[in-house]
Amino acid sequence: xxxxxxxxxxxxxxxxxxxxxxxxxxxxxxxxxxxxxxxxxxxxxxxxxxxxxxxxxxxxxxxxxxxxxxxxxxxxxxxxxxxxxxxxxxxxxxxxxxxxxxxxxxxxxxxxxxxxxxxxxxxxxxxxxxxxxxxxxxxxxxxxxxxxxxxxxxxxxxxxxxxxxxxxxxxxxxxxxxxxxxxxxxxxxxxxxxxxxxxxxxxxxxxxxxxxxxxxxxxxxxxxxxxxxxxxxxxxxxxxxxxxxxxxxxxxxxxxxxxxxxxxxxxxxxxxxxxxxxxxxxxxxxxxxxxxxxxxxxxxxxxxxxxxxxxxxxxxxxxxxxxxxxxxxxxxxxxxxxxxxxxxxxxxxxxxxxxxxxxxxxxxxxxxxxxxxxxxxxxxxxxxxxxxxxxxxxxxxxxxxxxxxxxxxxxx
Amino acid sequence: xxxxxxxxxxxxxxxxxxxxxxxxxxxxxxxxxxxxxxxxxxxxxxxxxxxxxxxxxxxxxxxxxxxxxxxxxxxxxxxxxxxxxxxxxxxxxxxxxxxxxxxxxxxxxxxxxxxxxxxxxxxxxxxxxxxxxxxxxxxxxxxxxxxxxxxxxxxxxxxxxxxxxxxxx
Amino acid sequence: xxxxxxxxxxxxxxxxxxxxxxxxxxxxxxxxxxxxxxxxxxxxxxxxxxxxxxxxxxxxxxxxxxxxxxxxxxxxxxxxxxxxxxxxxxxxxxxxxxxxxxxxxxxxxxxxxxxxxxxxxxxxxxxxxxxxxxxxxxxxxxxxxxxxxxxxxxxxxxxxxxxxxxxxxxxxxxxxxxxxxxxxxxxxxxxxx
Ligand code: SF4
Numbered sequence: 001x002x003x004x005x006x007x008x009x010x011x012x013x014x015x016x017x018x019x020x021x022x023x024x025x026x027x028x029x030x031x032x033x034x035x036x037x038x039x040x041x042x043x044x045x046x047x048x049x050x051x052x053x054x055x056x057x058x059x060x061x062x063x064x065x066x067x068x069x070x071x072x073x074x075x076x077x078x079x080x081x082x083x084x085x086x087x088x089x090x091x092x093x094x095x096x097x098x099x100x101x102x103x104x105x106x107x108x109x110x111x112x113x114x115x116x117x118x119x120x121x122x123x124x125x126x127x128x129x130x131x132x133x134x135x136x137x138x139x140x141x142x143x144x145x146x147x148x149x150x151x152x153x154x155x156x157x158x159x160x161x162x163x164x165x166x167x168x169x170x171x172x173x174x175x176x177x178x179x180x181x182x183x184x185x186x187x188x189x190x191x192x193x194x195x196x197x198x199x200x201x202x203x204x205x206x207x208x209x210x211x212x213x214x215x216x217x218x219x220x221x222x223x224x225x226x227x228x229x230x231x232x233x234x235x236x237x238x239x240x241x242x243x244x245x246x247x248x249x250x251x252x253x254x255x256x257x258x259x260x261x262x263x264x265x266x267x268x269x270x271x272x273x274x275x276x277x278x279x280x281x282x283x284x285x286x287x288x289x290x291x292x293x294x295x296x297x298x299x300x301x302x303x304x305x306x307x308x309x310x311x312x313x314x315x316x317x318x319x320x321x322x323x324x325x326x327x328x329x330x331x332x333x334x335x336x337x338x339x340x341x342x343x344x345x346x347x348x349x350x351x352x353x354x355x356x357x358x359x360x361x362x363x364x365x366x367x368x369x370x371x372x373x374x375x376x377x378x379x380x381x382x383x384x385x386x387x388x389x390x391x392x393x394x395x396x397x398x399x400x401x402x403x404x405x406x407x408x409x410x411x412x
Numbered sequence: 413x414x415x416x417x418x419x420x421x422x423x424x425x426x427x428x429x430x431x432x433x434x435x436x437x438x439x440x441x442x443x444x445x446x447x448x449x450x451x452x453x454x455x456x457x458x459x460x461x462x463x464x465x466x467x468x469x470x471x472x473x474x475x476x477x478x479x480x481x482x483x484x485x486x487x488x489x490x491x492x493x494x495x496x497x498x499x500x501x502x503x504x505x506x507x508x509x510x511x512x513x514x515x516x517x518x519x520x521x522x523x524x525x526x527x528x529x530x531x532x533x534x535x536x537x538x539x540x541x542x543x544x545x546x547x548x549x550x551x552x553x554x555x556x557x558x559x560x561x562x563x564x565x566x567x568x569x570x571x572x573x574x575x576x577x578x579x580x581x
Numbered sequence: 582x583x584x585x586x587x588x589x590x591x592x593x594x595x596x597x598x599x600x601x602x603x604x605x606x607x608x609x610x611x612x613x614x615x616x617x618x619x620x621x622x623x624x625x626x627x628x629x630x631x632x633x634x635x636x637x638x639x640x641x642x643x644x645x646x647x648x649x650x651x652x653x654x655x656x657x658x659x660x661x662x663x664x665x666x667x668x669x670x671x672x673x674x675x676x677x678x679x680x681x682x683x684x685x686x687x688x689x690x691x692x693x694x695x696x697x698x699x700x701x702x703x704x705x706x707x708x709x710x711x712x713x714x715x716x717x718x719x720x721x722x723x724x725x726x727x728x729x730x731x732x733x734x735x736x737x738x739x740x741x742x743x744x745x746x747x748x749x750x751x752x753x754x755x756x757x758x759x760x761x762x763x764x765x766x767x768x769x770x771x772x773x774x
């Protein structure tokens with residue numbers, strides 16, 4: 001049976017049926033194509049006047065089979081797909097994926113690679129928080145902050161373009177290293193970005209943080225208590241804004257984080273304003289981290305020694321020597337590849353949005369048998385129907401914006 | 413097998429008599445294998461007595477083609493103790509036909525959507541779940557896409573729409 | 582009149598004037614579903630500034646738009662929505678399919694993703710890339726403006742002649758089942774579509 005346009009109304013009827021006796025309630029269909037969702041999700045809101053009585057989310061409008069696709073691609077190829085998962089911070093997903101793969105294979109990456117990946121991970125945190133604060137302010141009517149922040153995002157695009165050649169979906173990491181080593185030009189770009197960023201941050205801070213309208217729209221809206229945050233499995237800025245002191249960068253240190261000095265930002269408000277504040281302050285911590293890391297990048301090789309046959313050899317080796325070429329083929333040919341243990345592993349990193357984990361089941365071939373992603377957006381969106389009742393219709397966009405729902409990660 | 417250092421080892425052996433054969437580890441992942449009938453009690457015990465207050469993830473694996481597999485579906489619960497930072501993975505296995513598990517929703521509200529996703533993708537039903545419907549796939553979809561016997565490119569559902577031409581629109 | 586006018590001279594001038602007006606005030610309806618939508622945002626914001634081409638008035642109501650930009654992959658659940666929105670847009674209307682996913686499914690050759698929106702709705706301009714750079718999108722809009730200028734008519738008769746969708750025809754469903762099952766049986770990765 002073809003999926004017809006008319007089934008859209010089925011859920012609306014079901015939602016209305018429950019409140020059939022209360023005739024003054026009415027039902028509003030929000031999405032799936034609505035500017036304030038930024039993405040494709042749908043809410044069926046039951047309203048009493050302007051007050052939301054009940055919200056039923058309906059997702060899956062961007063479900064594209066990421067996890068099924070993992071079973072068809074090998075550990076290096078799949079990085080192109082995880083890129084597209086949380087598209088506000090593509091490289092953070094790659095780092096999480098290869099973190100998990102390297103844990104599965106027991107590869108310890110080189111110090112230089114650790115630092116480069118740390119810098120990239122923090123740039124991606126900025127990338128995400130910039131767009132998120134910008135657009136959630138945009139939804140509340142403040143267009144300027146969005147344009148200011150988007151300009152900074154363009155600079156980060158330039159940095160990732162300089163490292164990998166693609167500005168958006170860079171597919172930069174590889175098992176045991178990265179695609180290309182970074183150059184001095186890249187380092188210089190990162191430095192100049194850091195120099196300029198604080199001024200813009202201060203400016204937007206001045207525009208929003210003490211802005212009467214912004215505070216009225218966000219303070220006390222969408223409050224999530226600490227117990228609920230834990231019970232609903234929230235992580236990342238959403239949990240930290242509710243007072244859960246948890247950050248995988250500190251609690252389960254990975255990459256170069258143990259060497260660097262930074263604070264975990266927490267507040268106890270639990271509302272949209274608290275989440276905004278956490279994001280704003282995390283940006284400053286990130287820039288601090290980048291400044292430290294970029295001055296201390298160790299020298300030495302960036303990829304681990306490819307002897308272990310799991311790591312791709314150096315590109316110049318591949319082009320100039322027959323051994324390198326053979327080795328390259330050995331790793332990437334579909335009938336060769338590298339051996340993996342018949343084991344499963346769960347490994348997580350602190351992505352901008354929260355704990356981004358991968359549960360990989362390997363069956364000794366070069367493709368994952370199953371790669372499950374623990375998507376923070378999905379888990380945070382499950383909270384939404386519980387915190388929205390009682391709020392005004394216009395608060396829906398404020399809460400959606402502050403939870404930072406990204407459809408591709410939500411639906412995968 | 414090396415001795416596993418984990419706070420839940422003692423707890424579960426006291427409460428349920430789990431011996432070393434139930435436990436395994438891979439790097440820092442500590443795993444315990446539980447029968448599907450007892451999984452709810454074990455999770456409840458882990459939450460109330462063991463302090464595992466966060467359910468990080470629930471997922472499934474279809475072991476149809478997995479080497480040396482004995483059961484069809486593996487269901488994985490990743491737990492976390494937010495005060496100590498300790499993690500534990502609870503594994504349980506269910507089989508065709510009618511793979512069924514008790515829902516963890518009464519313990520963690522976060523289990524709501526995770527179980528719905530496992531149901532949607534693998535067709536494992538969770539008894540006691542308040543609202544077990546498909547979540548990602550359309551309601552009228554009849555198959556379970558992440559099962560190994562469902563092809564990657566589907567069975568043609570993606571080509572099944574009316575065509576709108578220029579002249580019609 | 583002493584000098585005989587060639588036939589249609591008046592009409593072509595009116596057509597040209599109408600097309601000129603239309604092409605310089607395209608109002609896009611950003612049907613942004615995925616990553617390409619972020620690039621669409623980038624195109625509209627400060628560095629690339631789509632406003633230079635008169636196409637910056639993003640309207641989210643289909644009734645007010647005449648250019649649909651499908652940015653991102655469209656999946657099974659979304660296709661009916663896309664079609665409904667397309668039907669709601671008033672004539673004359675054009676469609677840009679932005680990004681590999683919207684054009685052909687891109688990297689997502691899976692059970693859920695529609696392999697090219699042009700199978701089910703008419704598309705005027707294809708923008709390759711994953712995601713296309715903002716320059717590419719701007720180029721596509723300029724090309725579309727050219728196309729409107731060259732082929733546009735006052736009453737939109739140019740649309741009447743296109744009775745077929747421009748993309749490849751969808752496979753027969755039974756056929757699909759057969760091929761996919763055969764592929765599954767023989768464990769050869771599948772044939773693509
Ligand atoms: S073409 Fe690429 S960037 Fe665009 S939606 Fe598809 S995957 Fe995302």
